[in-house]
Amino acid sequence: MKLNIVEYPNKKLREISKEVDKFDEKLHQLLDAMYDVMMNSNGIGLAAIQVSHAKRVLIINIPDDDSEQSKENLIEMINPIIVNKDGEIVYQEGCLSVPSFYEDISRYDNITVNFQDRDANTKTLDACGLLSVAIQHEIDHLNGVLFIDKLSYSRRKKFEKEYKRMQKEKKISK
Ligand SMILES: CC(=O)Oc1ccc(/C=C/C(=O)NCCc2ccccc2)cc1OC(C)=O
Numbered sequence: 001m002k003l004n005i006v007e008y009p010n011k012k013l014r015e016i017s018k019e020v021d022k023f024d025e026k027l028h029q030l031l032d033a034m035y036d037v038m039m040n041s042n043g044i045g046l047a048a049i050q051v052s053h054a055k056r057v058l059i060i061n062i063p064d065d066d067s068e069q070s071k072e073n074l075i076e077m078i079n080p081i082i083v084n085k086d087g088e089i090v091y092q093e094g095c096l097s098v099p100s101f102y103e104d105i106s107r108y109d110n111i112t113v114n115f116q117d118r119d120a121n122t123k124t125l126d127a128c129g130l131l132s133v134a135i136q137h138e139i140d141h142l143n144g145v146l147f148i149d150k151l152s153y154s155r156r157k158k159f160e161k162e163y164k165r166m167q168k169e170k171k172i173s174k
Pocket residue numbers: 041042043044045046091092093094095096098099100101130133134137138
């Protein structure tokens with residue numbers, strides 16, 4: 001299954017993803033293909049909508065201390081729901097769908113997430129710090145929300161200007 005990453009401002013990224021009710025081979029193929037494209041693109045998180053599948057599916061693989069992304073740390077979340085949240089953390093976020101743009105975003109620091117794994121088993125995860133930021137960032141994707149939507153008006157204007165210039169440069173360089 002060859003997957004391409006959809007980039008801002010593609011309207012596809014604004015779709016609301018639908019709940020998964022079939023935990024079948026096709027879902028497993030999607031999860032495996034998402035992992036490959038995320039790792040090949042140097043990502044640490046990816047939502048299915050970013051590869052044009054409007055399903056409530058996300059994967060996260062936070063590098064450990066020696067910045068190794070081992071598959072043991074891979075988290076696959078299907079139909080995730082945040083049931084508890086508190087605290088605040090500001091982190092410089094990036095997104096494979098908004099290349100070369102990074103901005104400080106404020107999110108909850110401590111969250112509790114209920115979700116299903118690839119075999120439909122229900123799980124609960126308490127997360128804080130970078131893992132919590134990643135989960136919130138990816139769940140936003142399932143609701144058609146991008147991290148740039150959280151920027152203040154002035155920083156959003158700065159982003160739009162920078163992004164347009166970068167896209168023009170990319171076209172010229174092609
Ligand atoms: C040129 C370019 O676009 O660079 C990148 C930008 C973003 C990314 C990946 C972003 C990513 O995985 N975001 C997941 C959500 C998240 C954001 C902040 C903290 C936790 C989780 C990778 C890039 O590629 C390279 C080579 O670094």
